[in-house]
Amino acid sequence: MVAGPLPVPSGPGKDRLRLWIRLLRASRTIEAELRERLKKEFDTTLPRFDVMAALYRVPEGMLMSDLSRFLLVSNGNVTGIVDRLVSEGLVARARRNGDRRTSMVRLTDEGTKSFAIIAAAHEGWIGELLGKVSEEDARRLTGMLTSFRSNWEGRE
Amino acid sequence: MVAGPLPVPSGPGKDRLRLWIRLLRASRTIEAELRERLKKEFDTTLPRFDVMAALYRVPEGMLMSDLSRFLLVSNGNVTGIVDRLVSEGLVARARRNGDRRTSMVRLTDEGTKSFAIIAAAHEGWIGELLGKVSEEDARRLTGMLTSFRSNWEGRE
DNA sequence: GCATAAAACTTTAAGCTTGAAATATTTTAT
DNA sequence: ATAAAATATTTCAAGCTTAAAGTTTTATGC
Numbered sequence: 206m207v208a209g210p211l212p213v214p215s216g217p218g219k220d221r222l223r224l225w226i227r228l229l230r231a232s233r234t235i236e237a238e239l240r241e242r243l244k245k246e247f248d249t250t251l252p253r254f255d256v257m258a259a260l261y262r263v264p265e266g267m268l269m270s271d272l273s274r275f276l277l278v279s280n281g282n283v284t285g286i287v288d289r290l291v292s293e294g295l296v297a298r299a300r301r302n303g304d305r306r307t308s309m310v311r312l313t314d315e316g317t318k319s320f321a322i323i324a325a326a327h328e329g330w331i332g333e334l335l336g337k338v339s340e341e342d343a344r345r346l347t348g349m350l351t352s353f354r355s356n357w358e359g360r361e
Numbered sequence: 362m363v364a365g366p367l368p369v370p371s372g373p374g375k376d377r378l379r380l381w382i383r384l385l386r387a388s389r390t391i392e393a394e395l396r397e398r399l400k401k402e403f404d405t406t407l408p409r410f411d412v413m414a415a416l417y418r419v420p421e422g423m424l425m426s427d428l429s430r431f432l433l434v435s436n437g438n439v440t441g442i443v444d445r446l447v448s449e450g451l452v453a454r455a456r457r458n459g460d461r462r463t464s465m466v467r468l469t470d471e472g473t474k475s476f477a478i479i480a481a482a483h484e485g486w487i488g489e490l491l492g493k494v495s496e497e498d499a500r501r502l503t504g505m506l507t508s509f510r511s512n513w514e515g516r517e
Numbered sequence: 518g519c520a521t522a523a524a525a526c527t528t529t530a531a532g533c534t535t536g537a538a539a540t541a542t543t544t545t546a547t
Numbered sequence: 548a549t550a551a552a553a554t555a556t557t558t559c560a561a562g563c564t565t566a567a568a569g570t571t572t573t574a575t576g577c
Contacts, residue, residue, distance in 0.1 A: 227506035337512035350383035356493035
């Protein structure tokens, strides 16, 4: 997918391909840097961070299936990550009365405290890593990506 | 990392965080779609496609370490993917005379033929998935991402 | 009520991913 | 010439990831 520094040949349809390649390389570059820092500074991983970030927004918790949909990963995947977070005491599962198939997943107090610290560092890193992107470009880019998302969500 | 549809609180430094979240969600969304289609239509995977795309550009082949650097993944990772491609007859390793630590990796004829077909479909998919992005936005976005890359490569 | 479908979640197998340790080879410094 | 450092790659253990199959519970149709 990462088709690299070499230019994509020109022609019809090549503009969007070039955009996709750039987009993917940018996100992989930043992702790799974040992964490394999360490991070094906090001995954690990107997937764990993702799950905790999702739960942090919702103190009452989320269903596994909501978590999976929200994070754009498979449900089996979430099971494993949550298992590990539970065993580390950062996340708790609560069986519900209403529907015994589901369980509410939420951050523990320890998880909440722990995430707040990591999230602050994370925000700083992003500011640093994207520091060279001007405020105006950042807003413009965000706008374009937002409209991409709207279009995506509204497709057949 | 994917911090989701909910708005990031405003404040200093939040603009870039919001940009990062949008960027990551966009690329994960497209990546998931491509992965699914590669699997369904060609019974292959994104990492395999990435490796073959890298090699397709360079008929004489690449060193493992170049491949790893180019694809932004670890060298141990590339070993496994190339192993599988070799066992499928799509890729070949050639020990070199000059330096016996290294080996040149290249597409076989079968690999080249196979990749050309998949790449054509891939380009069509991207055109479809990014179809709602206007030509002008695509060029503008690409420009911003290109300048991001230049800045990144030239940092400290 | 009862069979059947649907939903929520877990398990499994195969493959991807990383960082660290191990191996083999070449280069550099003494 | 030899020891030490550097380079290229592989191996390994742990964790991430997916699709598919399995389990349990709830909803639906008759």
